[in-house]
Amino acid sequence: MTMSRAARRLGSVMLLVIAACSVPRRGRSDPVGVSEQTLADAGRAPCWPCLVAPDKANPAIVDRAISTEKQWLSEHYVWLDPMVEHLEKLVVHLPGQRNTPSQFKYLAQETARLGYHVVVLMYSNTVGVGGGPDSICKFKSYDQAAEMCQENVRLEVLDGKAHGAPPAHLVFPGMTAARAEAHGIYDRLTKLLEHLALTRPGEGWSEFLHGRGPDRAPAWRKIVISGFSYGGSEAALIAKSHRVHRVTLFGSPRDGSDAASSPANVPGAFVALGKTPSNRYYGLVHGHDPGHELTLATWQKLGMSKFGAPVFEDAITSSPPYDRTHMLLTDRRTLPDQKAGTTTFANAHGSVANDQFTPLEDPKAVWPAGTPLLGDVWRYILGVQGQDGQQDPLGDSSDD
Numbered sequence: 508m509t510m511s512r513a514a515r516r517l518g519s520v521m522l523l524v525i526a527a528c529s530v531p532r533r534g535r536s537d538p539v540g541v542s543e544q545t546l547a548d549a550g551r552a553p554c555w556p557c558l559v560a561p562d563k564a565n566p567a568i569v570d571r572a573i574s575t576e577k578q579w580l581s582e583h584y585v586w587l588d589p590m591v592e593h594l595e596k597l598v599v600h601l602p603g604q605r606n607t608p609s610q611f612k613y614l615a616q617e618t619a620r621l622g623y624h625v626v627v628l629m630y631s632n633t634v635g636v637g638g639g640p641d642s643i644c645k646f647k648s649y650d651q652a653a654e655m656c657q658e659n660v661r662l663e664v665l666d667g668k669a670h671g672a673p674p675a676h677l678v679f680p681g682m683t684a685a686r687a688e689a690h691g692i693y694d695r696l697t698k699l700l701e702h703l704a705l706t707r708p709g710e711g712w713s714e715f716l717h718g719r720g721p722d723r724a725p726a727w728r729k730i731v732i733s734g735f736s737y738g739g740s741e742a743a744l745i746a747k748s749h750r751v752h753r754v755t756l757f758g759s760p761r762d763g764s765d766a767a768s769s770p771a772n773v774p775g776a777f778v779a780l781g782k783t784p785s786n787r788y789y790g791l792v793h794g795h796d797p798g799h800e801l802t803l804a805t806w807q808k809l810g811m812s813k814f815g816a817p818v819f820e821d822a823i824t825s826s827p828p829y830d831r832t833h834m835l836l837t838d839r840r841t842l843p844d845q846k847a848g849t850t851t852f853a854n855a856h857g858s859v860a861n862d863q864f865t866p867l868e869d870p871k872a873v874w875p876a877g878t879p880l881l882g883d884v885w886r887y888i889l890g891v892q893g894q895d896g897q898q899d900p901l902g903d904s905s906d907d
Contacts, residue, residue, distance in 0.1 A: 551707065553589045556615065558582035561629055565698035568689045570682055579631050579690065583699055584608035586615050586625035587710055594622040594898070596752055597715040598731040598889070599696060601738025603758075604632050606861065611735070613879045614757075614860050618889055623731065624711065626699065630692045632737055634678045636660045636762065643677050649764035649773070657762050658777040661744055667691030692741060696725050727751045731889070734759060735860040739790075740778075743809070746788070747781030754783060755888050756790035757860040760805045761798045774805040785810025789888035791835045791859050791881070794819065795852035799836070806834050820884040827887045835884050845870035 560582050562569050569580075587593075598618050602608060608615075608627035619625045635642035636657045638649075644656035656677075659670040663678045667688035671677075679687035688694055697716065701723070704713035717726045727749035734742035739759020746754045763774040788811050792799045803817060815832035818825060821839050829835060841858040844850055845866055858864040859881065868878040879885070890899050 554585045554587045554707070554710075555619075556612070557585040557707075559585060559699060559702060561695060561699075564702040565689060565695070567686065568695075570686050578605065578607065578633060579629065581607040581609070581629045583629050584612070584615060584625075584627040585699075585703065586619035586627075588619045588622070591620060591622045593624065593711065595711065595714060596729055596731060597624040597626065598733055598755075599725075600625070600627045601630065601692070601732075601734035601741050602627065602632060603734075603736030603738055603857070603861070604635060606632065606735070606738075610861050610863060612874050613862050613865055613877065614885060616875075617879065617882055617885050621886060621889060621891060623889070624715070626696070628692065628696055628699070630695055630738075630741075631664055631678055631690050634660055634664070637765075649768045654763075654775050654777065657775055661741060661762070661777075663687075663691070664741055665692050665744060667694065692745075693724070697723055700725065731755060733757070736761065736856065743778060743805075746783035747779060750782040752787065753890065754788045756788065756802075756806075758792050758796055758798070758856050759790075759802060761801050763801055763805065765798060765801055772801045772804045774801065774808050778805055778808065780809055785813060786833075789833045789835070791820075791837065791884055791888060793852070793855035793859055794836045794838045795855035796859075798856065803834065820881070820887075827883050827891070829884070829887060833888075835888060837881065837884065839866045839880055842866050842870060 561580050564583070600608075600611060600615065600618075602611060608629055611627050615625050615627050636644045638644055638646045638653065643660060644653055646653035646656075655671065660677050662668070662670045663676065667679060667690050668674075668684070669676045669687075676682065676687060679690055682690070689698075700712055700716050703710070704716065715726050715729055716723055718724050727745075728751065730751050731753040732742045732745045732751045733755040734740070735757040736759050739756040740762050742754060742756060743760045745751065760774070760778055762778050764771060766772055788806070788809050790802070790806055790811065792802045796802070806812065811833040815830050815834070817834040817836050818829045818832045819836045819838055820829060821837050837859065839858070840850055841853050841855055841864045843853040843864065854861075854864045858866060862874060866880040868880060869876075872878075
């Protein structure tokens, strides 16, 4: 960090502290400590969170071809805690299939409390690839055609371009090439960051962009790419193509042959290491997730097993830093189980990140109240290496 940047940060913090002096500290559910009205009176309310419609960040994405996919226009959720020192790193979290950013508030809130800028990005996540009824990739056995279909859909969701031979739009049929590319994750993220840099100057959003004009793109080395389920599979492909600061995978990746296939639990060939080295990958999956064996096999393929065997975060003997492993499991009861007093592990898959299923200290709590029982392991895979709250050494100068 340059001295001028440090001085600007100190000045910003001092202004917020002055603004907060007359405002009583609120509960743990809202750590900002400054009411939105107080900051609004000073010029701007904090992002806790800010909601940004994708078509507000980029009006060009509206198209009659997506009239049946209005979910693609659900708001992005943007978080920045003004009362902590910022890490000058951005976490981009990609929701699972047919999920929206509104379903990941607990995870995003905990992430922002660590000092990250946080974006939970809405993207085109409704086209299935698993071979089921809602999947565009139809297959009974996982063969080369199934693998190619999965890869082509994943890539199109990222960049909006037609892939395959001959190239064909599987996710964005009927759109012009320019409109389809505007719907890709890459362009959506770029346009959102440009919008935030313009509308919220001084908060540092422009630091996560590089280049100019049509070459403008996310500054991947300053970005933690994160994802749940479908979104985690996309995150892994981003890390393959770009050197990112960190990769956090929740219940993912899960592209390949599943437990019912023969051979079972074999990751797709396209799921592999690339620009981002294996020491920057971390993951969490539930031990009762039906796809957890495929996820663990994928983590091994990504080299995560070099840093230790999988550890159950909820074991009696477990606590951060979990023997420094990069592969975490949980066996906690899900939120629906907590409420019903059962042990069915209802939606164990979603419980590692999704608000509807994440276990809480008080199962009756409703966000913004509630303390996630997975808070320690979330913080660990996001870079806090122990109970002392110290960041891990990934923040090296090669990220700048």
